[in-house]
Amino acid sequence: LVGCGESNTPAAEGDSEGEGASSEVAGTLVGGGASSQEAAMTAWTDGFTSVAPDAQVNYASVGSGGGRDGFLGGEYDFAGSDAAMSDEEWESSKEICGPEGAFHVPSYISPVAVAFNVEGIDDTLNLDADTIASIFAGEVTSWDDEAIAEHNPDIELPSTPITVVHRADDSGTTENFVDYLATASDVWDYEVSGEWPGEIAAESAQQTSGVVGLTSDTDGAITYADASQIGDLGTVAVQVGEEYVEYSPEAASQAVASSSPVEGQASNNMAYELDRRTEESGAYPVVLVSYHIFCNEYPDQETADLAVAFGEYVLSEDGQATAEAAAGNAPISEDLRSGAMESLSAITVAE
Amino acid sequence: MSKRVDAVDLNVYYGDFLAVEGINMSIDARAVTAFIGPSGCGKTTFLRSLNRMHEVLPGARVKGELLLDGEDIYAPGVDPVTVRTQVGMVFQRPNPFPTMSLRENVLAGYKLNGARLSRSESDDIVESALSSANLWTEVKDRLDKPGSGLSGGQQQRLCIARTIAVKPDVILMDEPCSALDPISTLAIEDLIGELQRDYTVIIVTHNMQQAARVSQKTAFFNIAGTGKPGKLIEYDDTTSIFNTPKEKSTEDYVSGRFG
Amino acid sequence: MSKRVDAVDLNVYYGDFLAVEGINMSIDARAVTAFIGPSGCGKTTFLRSLNRMHEVLPGARVKGELLLDGEDIYAPGVDPVTVRTQVGMVFQRPNPFPTMSLRENVLAGYKLNGARLSRSESDDIVESALSSANLWTEVKDRLDKPGSGLSGGQQQRLCIARTIAVKPDVILMDEPCSALDPISTLAIEDLIGELQRDYTVIIVTHNMQQAARVSQKTAFFNIAGTGKPGKLIEYDDTTSIFNTPKEKSTEDYVSGRFG
Amino acid sequence: MTQTPTPTSVQSPSGPPQLSEGNRRRSSLTQNTLPSWLWMALLAAAVVIGAALSALLGFNLATWFIFTAVIYVASSYFITRTRVNRRRATDALWTNLIYLAFALALMPLVSVIWSVSSVGIQGLTEPGFLNSEMQGVTGLVDEQSQTEGTPVLGGIRHAMIGSLLITLAATAISVPIGLMTSIYLVEYSRGGPLSRAITFFVDVMTGIPSIVAGLFAGAAMAWFLSVFSSVTGLLSTQRSTLGITAAIALSVLMVPVVVRTTEEMLRVVPNELREASYALGVRKWRTILKVVLPTAISGIASGVTLAIARVIGETAPILVTAGFVVNTNWNLFQGWMTALPVYIFRQFQNPTSPNFSDPSEQRAWAAALVLILIVMGLNLFARLIATLFAPKQAGR
């Protein structure tokens, strides 16, 4: 029923069910960006070929910045990014994407887990933003510190020293996590960026797999990572309001739902200004929204069709399920999906 | 196929060091001219300037005129390669090409220039050149072996064969027999005698008897002292030089007991 | 300070190629022995086996005994380095160290012993070695220049100076005068005459007169044909070899017109 | 009694007597010779004492090795020094140190090869590893492999082809340029400003970080394409992410290695060979091609292999210039290409299935093993060429 072949206003609102739905788009769509999307992207590009047998999607995981750079330079048809474009970037996107510029659609939401490996603590640990910030800032240095114990009266805490493990590469995960620390806690006063604050001496490793690996190998280590990839590590339930919330897809979606969209860019833009201080019950505020960035206007019909078809596939129930199964990503909520589908339908071909 | 060589006010330098000064001489075609003189007096240096090999060394240069059948080889526009195809040279230290077999060494003058030779042509050239240099019988069974596995004298004869194989007009030989036994020396001297019929031959030798035997004219070079340039002291018929030299120093030198 | 050298059934090989076969000879101490013979007959090869330089070439080896004052230098446990400090050598092709100055070249062997020489001591050594080799006056002003900027004959004399500077017991010289003019040749022959008083001297020469002039004993080597090994044909007092040789081939060779 | 000395016996560790300055009289060539069993015994003792000392610190192989080496080297030095003389001791010391250097160099080699092959061989033997691509291999497939033990799917055909094409193109660009430049430096320039500038900047080029080379090549290609299409009106839709762009990036990294190694090799070709050729009336360029280059060919071949080995393992510049795809692309001038190192890196860093990463890791190690084998093959090939042209051995 998804007849998005020749028309530049793709039909399929909402429920493109994937199964059996076959699209006639053909050609190669190229994209690049966040490496964290790689596993999901592998599943999507693969799944997409079963929906649109003549189409191919290539994705180079050159990093969010590199992806946006390539996208703005006309190298890629779409970008995958862990961070939303800045306003300047959006301005410059008008060069290649027409007067409306480019826009974001969320491709998935990941809770960022605060994960640890401490012999003797098997359970979830309860912590508040201030304590987490103190730990990562290197001020709390032992697992049996008073600040930790306060939140976990039932747990026998060992005296293992804390080894903080952070991302060595600049990363969207770091940016979101640090943003959380900076907004939700009162003790974190480092600059917020994808780069870990240089003033803090700690261990580090490259990419999510690196920090998770290093943490798993080191007793007393704590890190932050995309929750889908933390394996057997213990995790922290974060204090929101009066309760402690463990990460979960629903909790993450709820945190996004309670946030406000970014203003001032394209009218169909779906980037979010995340509310880290949310007090909403059941929301997990340490989240990262991963976007796909598309043009509002493509130079030719083929690319426009491909972009719409691929974007819709990613957002389809089927696409989200595939990614969840293959890469463990949290699917996005119904509301968000239908909103995003609508945004995609605004894609046109330049005259 | 032979050419006359005339040097006019020739000075030869190594950088700033004047090694040979003010040479004026006229070397006959179809004749053998011998250069004699004490070690370090500039014989090699002068010889190398005759086919523009001197300038190959960094900083080395030549002033004056050097006429090959009346044409200045140092004139602007002269291609040193042309000069060298006409003026061949055998070096003081034998230098066969280590990457080549004996056969290829002899044919080097052709092969390196990209000449296409049929198998029989090249066989002929190799045999005749090696025979002239009195090396054929010694190496004919190992023509495909590397040129560096030869004794000192064999290497020197190989280099002679290589030079005469390309039939230049003028042949320069820097002490060609220094590493040779009497038999080979005899053969080379015979060769020189033959070459002289068609070519201009110039040889440097420390062996007075040899000079006396093979050359028609002899040039005596000398050096006044260390750091001074070498000079041409006397140049005349070989018999005159050895029997009635005009200069005292020539007489002293040739009457030395050795050779 | 001189040593006798005896070869017993000595065979010298290059890989599988037997270059010198069955040498039996006894070389006197404090005497000059000359090796003569046609090019390629194995003189250099045999000479190099006398101080274990031969084995430096890949695949080269020696069979038989070589006794230095009765001790086999090829016996197991003998260190070639010790042999070479006792048996010095001047090569057929002059080989000064190109990166060293003239002065350092002469002192090269001396420095090996780690002897700390005062400036004046080393000056003395350099001067006396270079003077013996008849090179002192030519180079005394440029002792700090590299050894490669010399003429062929100068390089050869430099190598002689370098070898005698360390005062070995036995001195091997492979055609030491081949690139030298008569004056230098005279000087080197004088030097050989002097050395003989204290050392065992063995020289290879193609110059019969030279052999006759400087040596007490002469060994004639010959080769039966190409690919055949070189052999010691006759070994006797120099006067006998040149005047009353026992072998026909010796007579043919020494009566050659040249040298 | 016979003896077949080889160059190694030029200096046997057993030391004969030595002249002291004043007294040059020696009675025997072998006097004071240290018997060869001594060194065996010494080594055995060093091994035992080393083990004991290491055990004191909590035994491990590394300390054992270090103690053994130190004890053996030091004691053989002192024994030679006291029983023979200082020169011989110095010689023995350096001989030991050089052997030690060799042993030291082998250690990381063995360790790395072990790391690679212990997992890699398993991966290499998976069906179709060399022969299939990554098309269709998603996290689900890997999850199945890891949890249910089904064969690990996915292969490196596309990456091997990509790597070979890109590297060949880079070699084809940089070897002629590098070789010609070094010929200019050695044979033509006479130390003028141009040659000094080239020498100098080539040196500087050796230190360009590879990622910078990639960024530069991408930018240069994009610029070139835009200029080209605005001038000719052709190729206006061509993008700069291409195999050939990666080849250019790699060339930037390769050229300095080629220039620098070949320059050194050409410089040691004796001048007398050039002179011999000139004297035969051979033109300079022919002399260079037929005399100088063949004489130096072995070194040049090593240099080129070194350069290839240097770039064939590059990751970042290829990823940013050639992209990353899951299937084979044979065309350097159209579309994206995957190279082996990029493949390896991505498999390590972003496993196809983040939570079931064993199959990815296995593929990565196996691909690394293949890459090593490829470079070895190229190396062997270069050496073959070198020996075909190399100077015939023998001679003094």
Next chain:
Amino acid sequence: MSSSLTQSDKRGVAGDRVFSALTVSAGVLILLTLAFVVLFLAANSRDAVYQEDQGGWIIGAFLEYAYPLVIGTLVASLIAIVLAAPVAVGVALYISHYAPPRWSKSIGYVIDLLAAIPSVVYGAWGMSFLGPELIPVYNWLHENLGFLPFFAGDPSQTGRTIFTAGIVLGVMILPIITSVCREIFIQTPKLHEEAALALGATRWEMIKMSVFPFARAGIISGIMLGLGRALGETMAVALVLSPGMLTASLISNGNSTIPAEIALGFPEAPPGSERQAQLIAIGLVLFIITLLVNMTARWIVSRHKEFSGAN
């Protein structure tokens, strides 16, 4: 044979001209490429030192950012070169002068294998094998030599230190230096080696007298090549190191190198941002470092030009 000296074989002359023109153009091409690289770096790094909204030039801030990286880069390369150069020269000598001649080729081949290993693999090896192995060593160094500033800080418990990175770099550049040295050592004229041996030199003395002087320029070239590689190596360092701020201690975590910083930062650097410019600007800084280091090396080589090896 031509009759006149100025009339020469036209094709031959053309061949010479073409060939020499080719060589010059190859050299010029390299210079041009390099000029473009510099231009590219300079043009893209402007924002790192000039920001309108921060009051113009911000060179001070940039230097503040860059100097720890410069030091880290130099330290890692220095460790690599200090470890690798002597071993590499030793191995090259082993192959050229010590190993049984029959085996030496194969042994050279084995060492070349080290060059065949891609840097990603070195990175993975350093990170997963070497680093952990070195932890006890670092602890020991800290306990026993802790009074030295380089061993002062808390020893890393993951082994991912600048010292480990230096060792990995050392292993990586070892085959480069070895290969260049080996080829040169083999070329040492037999004549000169024999000259030394005939004077009664031991093997080591012969090497000192004949081989080293002949190979001097080559050894330095090899080392410079290795150093260039060490300075510019990206991926291995990025994987092995646990980068952080500058510390004097070599065995604690911290320190970073320029290429690693670029590789780790560039993928996420927003297009056109100051961060991106900053990363490209440190690329330029690395360029300048390489320039200075090589100037020094060339200067050392040129001091002995007169006494050169060939002829």
